[in-house]
Amino acid sequence: MMNKYEPLNLYTNFAKAAEKFPNKSIYFDEPLIAFPELQLETTYLGCRNALIERAAQLHQLGVKKADKIIVYKSAKFDTYLLAVAISYLGAVPVMVSPHLPAETIDIFVNRLDQPWLLFDSETNHKSNSLNNLPDAKLIEVEQLILNAHAPQCPQEELEKDEISYMTHTSGTTGVPKLIAHSANSMGWRTKWQKNIFSMIRKKELVAFHISPVHSRFNIGISSLMAKGFPLLPIANPAKENVSRILTTYQPRILETHPNHFVQWASLAREQPEVFASIKFYHSTFDAINKETMATFLRCSNSKSPVFLQVYGQSECGPMIMRANTKKSLKKTDARDMGIGMPGLTKVRIVDQEGNQVGANVSGNIQMFSKGRALTYYKEDARFKENVYGKWWDSGDYGSKDHLGRLSLHDRQVDLIATIESSLAIEDKLLDAMPFLDEVVLIRGVDGSPQPILAVNEDKEMDWEQWWKNVSDLPHINEPIIMKYEDLPRTATMKIQRLEMERSLKNN
Numbered sequence: 266m267m268n269k270y271e272p273l274n275l276y277t278n279f280a281k282a283a284e285k286f287p288n289k290s291i292y293f294d295e296p297l298i299a300f301p302e303l304q305l306e307t308t309y310l311g312c313r314n315a316l317i318e319r320a321a322q323l324h325q326l327g328v329k330k331a332d333k334i335i336v337y338k339s340a341k342f343d344t345y346l347l348a349v350a351i352s353y354l355g356a357v358p359v360m361v362s363p364h365l366p367a368e369t370i371d372i373f374v375n376r377l378d379q380p381w382l383l384f385d386s387e388t389n390h391k392s393n394s395l396n397n398l399p400d401a402k403l404i405e406v407e408q409l410i411l412n413a414h415a416p417q418c419p420q421e422e423l424e425k426d427e428i429s430y431m432t433h434t435s436g437t438t439g440v441p442k443l444i445a446h447s448a449n450s451m452g453w454r455t456k457w458q459k460n461i462f463s464m465i466r467k468k469e470l471v472a473f474h475i476s477p478v479h480s481r482f483n484i485g486i487s488s489l490m491a492k493g494f495p496l497l498p499i500a501n502p503a504k505e506n507v508s509r510i511l512t513t514y515q516p517r518i519l520e521t522h523p524n525h526f527v528q529w530a531s532l533a534r535e536q537p538e539v540f541a542s543i544k545f546y547h548s549t550f551d552a553i554n555k556e557t558m559a560t561f562l563r564c565s566n567s568k569s570p571v572f573l574q575v576y577g578q579s580e581c582g583p584m585i586m587r588a589n590t591k592k593s594l595k596k597t598d599a600r601d602m603g604i605g606m607p608g609l610t611k612v613r614i615v616d617q618e619g620n621q622v623g624a625n626v627s628g629n630i631q632m633f634s635k636g637r638a639l640t641y642y643k644e645d646a647r648f649k650e651n652v653y654g655k656w657w658d659s660g661d662y663g664s665k666d667h668l669g670r671l672s673l674h675d676r677q678v679d680l681i682a683t684i685e686s687s688l689a690i691e692d693k694l695l696d697a698m699p700f701l702d703e704v705v706l707i708r709g710v711d712g713s714p715q716p717i718l719a720v721n722e723d724k725e726m727d728w729e730q731w732w733k734n735v736s737d738l739p740h741i742n743e744p745i746i747m748k749y750e751d752l753p754r755t756a757t758m759k760i761q762r763l764e765m766e767r768s769l770k771n772n
Contacts, residue, residue: 268459272425272448273487275352276316278455282490283313290470290495294510297343298385299406309490316346320353321415326404330355330421333380333431335373336478337361338406339387342498344477345486347383347406352429355421359431359443360478362755367391372440373433374398376643383409425449431642432480432579435755443642444579446480451487453636454480454582457609458488461573461586465545468492469517472510473547474499474525480579480638481549485520494518504532508539515542523553524759526561527695528702528749531721533560540564549575549583552602552673552688555594556696562591576602576673578659580651581634584610585671600663600689602671610634614665619653624667627685629677631656679762681706681714683739690714690738697734700724702749706741707762710770714741717765719749 282289287310297303300315307315328334334351336344336358348358359377361370374380374397384392385406392403423429425448433441471494475482489496497516499507502525511519519540521529526548533540544567546558558572571590577583587603605611614628615621622628633655641648651658662680663673674686681687687706694704694716702719709715720726726746735741753761753768 268456268463270456271452273451273455273483274422274448275349275358275430275483275487276320276420277422278487278491279309279316279349280313282493283309286490286493289490289493291342292470292495292497292514293342294497294499294501294506295341297341297346298339299343299347299410301410312346316350316353317417318415319347319350319409321417322409322412323350323356323404324354324418325412325415326409328354328356328381331423332356333359333377334404335359335361335370335377335380335382337363337365337370337382337388337392338385339363339500340477341500342477343406345482348430348483353420354418355423357423357429357431361433362476362478363388365433365441367394369440371395371397373443376443423448426639428639428642430480430483432478434579434641435759435761442644442647444480445639445642447639450636450638451480451484453609453634454484455488455491457583457606457636458484459491460606460609462488462492462494465518467517468494470495470497470514471518471520472497472499472514472516473520474502474507475520475522480582481577484582502528504529508532508536511539511542517542518545518547519543520547520549522759523548523557524703524754526553527557530557530560530699531702531723533564534699537564541566543567544570546570546572547575548572549577552576552600552692554692554695555597556699558589559591559594560699562589562594574602576671578632578657580638580648581610581632581657581659582636584632584634585612587670598672600672600674600686600692602663602673604669604671605633609636612659612665612671613656614663615653625664627662627664627674630659630661630663630671630673632659633657676762679707681708682712684714687714690741693738694734698727698730700727700730703752703760705752705760705762705765707766707769709742714739715769716741716744717752718744718746719752720746722749 289309291307293305351358381402383404428445429448430446432444543565546561562570571588574587575583576585585602585605611633613631616628660677662675662677691704702721705717706714753764
């Protein structure tokens with residue numbers, strides 16, 4: 266079912282959903298610092314009323330239409346709710362990961378010309394150590410909510426093509442860039458997402474643990490609410506908490522980052538009943554190996570569970586999709602990302618000169634998306650470096666087969682000379698050795714393939730299995746073992762490979 270196109274204003278979308286589905290439930294696994302009145306359970310309507318109150322409190326402090334507000338706080342659902350409250354004022358939320366250092370925030374402050382900054386106890390120290398922002402522009406969430414009885418103010422809206430929302434790139438190759446989105450660009454992304462959700466007839470509980478500062482979050486939540494799904498945002502991804510929450514609420518749909526699925530796979534193997542209620546799994550941001558997908562599908566008590574894998578990028582939104590089942594996975598190459606959505610997204614493969622290549626020939630992946638972002642804020646020249654007319658160079662490397670299915674090999678900057686696809690080898694090794702929680706292939710000091718392994722905390726390294734499984738691969742170095750939590754990651758749990766390579770060279 267193709268949904269009609271509508272520009273996305275975060276607050277307007279939220280308000281329409283609250284009017285149409287006022288009693289739809291939203292559950293939380295822990296209290297929200299910025300919205301304590303919601304406790305652990307609320308409704309669409311209860312949330313909307315609280316949003317209007319937060320907007321009034323921000324307005325009383327001086328926030329006005331077109332102001333930019335950096336949202337720099339603990340990664341919970343209230344991060345998104347604050348963004349919606351900011352959009353009510355016609356101001357621009359700038360979504361920033363709490364993991365970013367103060368030095369990066371200072372750079373953002375300079376780019377944004379004295380924005381406001383919203384922070385909480387988790388980011389308090391870093392926020393108060395900024396060099397470039399006066400104290401008068403700092404808003405502590407815990408203090409904001411004490412500003413009771415602020416007079417309600419009217420909703421303000423920006424023009425549909427104006428910058429109305431910003432996220433940032435992962436920063437895997439340096440200082441993150443600020444990605445600018447408009448109501449129109451985000452609207453095309455929600456049309457893509459709503460087309461997917463329209464395939465799910467029953468509006469049952471959706472659980473998710475994804476980064477609330479990523480553009481994926483606002484697109485996903487806006488689309489789910491427009492369709493009237495009850496929501497279960499999970500703030501704490503620890504296995505004990507995931508087990509408790511999923512067992513208690515028994516959602517029908519579950520989305521998280523690929524690396525969290527990998528991390529939760531041992532829980533799925535040991536306690537499959539935790540995931541028994543799930544019929545639809547959803548993963549985006551990165552590729553995921555076959556055995557991890559199969560592990561979760563085997564847990565489901567549904568007759569026909571589905572693992573939907575989506576390939577996309579912050580600059581273009583969701584792009585390419587593939588629905589995997591227990592049966593299809595047996596003959597599927599995990600590098601096969603699937604196809605685009607007709608009329609909305611597609612990809613092509615080009616050589617180093619930008620010429621389109623034939624089927625099954627590897628090259629640079631370029632994307633066409635109606636939902637492409639506007640620019641990198643104050644870095645338009647850097648954005649245009651990747652623009653080829655209607656096409657966007659993704660920075661990824663891969664190929665398309667004669668049916669148009671995309672195969673993802675690697676990031677262009679991560680290519681290893683002696684290996685066609687490090688991602689394919691990582692998949693193979695993770696599939697074969699469930700005692701491993703992570704396998705990362707990077708360039709060693711001399712450029713040769715260097716594996717980094719994280720062993721599951723409840724298991725031991727099985728060296729016999731390791732050497733057996735790498736015996737038919739191109740030469741790779743003896744692996745380095747690291748703790749899972751010590752692997753450098755982005756806000757969406759992607760491995761920072763270049764950072765790991767730098768660390769190797771400096772040791």
